Amino acid sequence: EPEVTQTPSHQVTQMGQEVILRCVPISNHLYFYWYRQILGQKVEFLVSFYNNEISEKSEIFDDQFSVERPDGSNFTLKIRSTKLEDSAMYFCASSEGDTQYFGPGTRLTVL
Amino acid sequence: GENVEQHPSTLSVQEGDSAVIKCTYSDSASNYFPWYKQELGKGPQLIIDIRSNVGEKKDQRIAVTLNKTAKHFSLHITETQPEDSAVYFCAADNYGQNFVFGPGTRLSVLP
Numbered sequence: 001e002p003e004v005t006q007t008p009s010h011q012v013t014q015m016g017q018e019v020i021l022r023c024v025p026i027s028n029h030l031y032f033y034w035y036r037q038i039l040g041q042k043v044e045f046l047v048s049f050y051n052n053e054i055s056e057k058s059e060i061f062d063d064q065f066s067v068e069r070p071d072g073s074n075f076t077l078k079i080r081s082t083k084l085e086d087s088a089m090y091f092c093a094s095s096e097g098d099t100q101y102f103g104p105g106t107r108l109t110v111l
Numbered sequence: 112g113e114n115v116e117q118h119p120s121t122l123s124v125q126e127g128d129s130a131v132i133k134c135t136y137s138d139s140a141s142n143y144f145p146w147y148k149q150e151l152g153k154g155p156q157l158i159i160d161i162r163s164n165v166g167e168k169k170d171q172r173i174a175v176t177l178n179k180t181a182k183h184f185s186l187h188i189t190e191t192q193p194e195d196s197a198v199y200f201c202a203a204d205n206y207g208q209n210f211v212f213g214p215g216t217r218l219s220v221l222p
Contacts, residue, residue, distance in 0.1 A: 004154075033209060043155060043200060045209040056209060091154050098143045098162075098204060102154040 002026045004103035012109045021077045023092030033093040113138040113205040117213030134201035135183040143204040191220045
C-alpha cells in the first residue's frame with residue numbers, strides 16, 4: 001500500500017539554524033500539506049500546496065517558513081532561524097481529493 | 112474559521128466494551144469529517160471518514176455518525192481490544208483546503 005514517507009525521523013538543531021524537512025508524498029497525489037504537533041497538543045495546519053504553489057497557509061506559517069517541490073517526488077519544508085518554540089512533530093500529508101494521508105513525522109528538537 | 116471540540120479527553124474502557132468519542136464543529140460549510148488514530152511516536156492514521164451527504168458509516172468494529180443540523184459527529188468502537196489503545200483525533204475540513212483537528216481523546220482499553 002502506498003504511503004507518505006518523511007526524513008529524517010528526528011532532527012536536532014541549534015537555535016538560529018536552518019532546517020529542511022523532507023517528504024515523499026504518495027505518487028499520484030496532487031495536494032500536499034504540512035502540519036505540526038507540539039508535544040501533547042493537537043495537530044495544527046501549516047500550509048497546503050497544489051500545482052507548484054501555496055494554496056493556503058495558516059497564521060503559523062510566517063516568513064520563517066517556506067515550502068518547495070524541487071523535483072517530481074519530494075516536498076520540503078524549510079524553517080529558517082529556528083526558535084525553541086519550533087520544537088514539535090512535523091507531519092507531511094498528501095491527497096488526491098479530500099482524504100489526506102499522513103506520514104510518520106519528523107521530530108524537530110531546537111536546542 | 113472552523114473550530115472543532117472533542118470529548119472526552121481521556122477514556123478508559125474494559126476490553127470488549129464499546130467506546131464513544133464525540134466531536135462538535137462550528138462551520139456549517141464543512142462537508143468532510145475524518146477520524147484519525149495516532150499511536151505513540153507515529154503519524155495520524157485515517158481509520159474512517161464521513162461526508163455530509165451521509166448520516167452513518169460503518170467499517171467492521173468502527174462506525175461514525177453525523178448530525179449536520181446539530182453540527183456534531185461521533186466515533187463508535189465496538190468490542191474494543193487492547194490494540195485500540197491510542198489517541199483519536201476528529202477533524203473537519205476548512206473550506207476544503209485543510210483540516211481543523213480536535214484536541215484528541217486518549218483511549219485506554221484495559222485487559
